[in-house]
């Protein structure tokens with residue numbers, strides 16, 4: 683059991699490890715993201731969590747960044763590393779954004795809309 687000190691945490695990356703994402707390299711994405719965080723000495727700034735399916739399997743591999751609420755699609759090990767570098771700089775990986783709480787569905791021209799809730 684682990685209990686991290688989160689006082690310096692500025693970003694939380696949820697890395698999808700659901701079935702579809704795992705079939706498309708989710709383990710390699712997870713390892714690349716965590717390796718890049720360590721390489722940059724950013725372990726105190728960025729916390730990561732493996733998740734189950736996030737309901738956007740068509741966009742595998744999915745990574746979600748908080749507190750911004752940015753959903754990334756088609757993440758591979760290299761774009762995962764870029765994503766970490768951008769977030770360390772306080773930026774986002776614009777090319778891979780699927781959805782952002784602030785900006786709504788900005789990648790709708792490149793993404794499956796999905797099933798309406800409710």
Ligand code: FES
Nearest residue numbers: 698700703735738
């Ligand atoms: S398995 Fe990752 S979104 Fe479904």
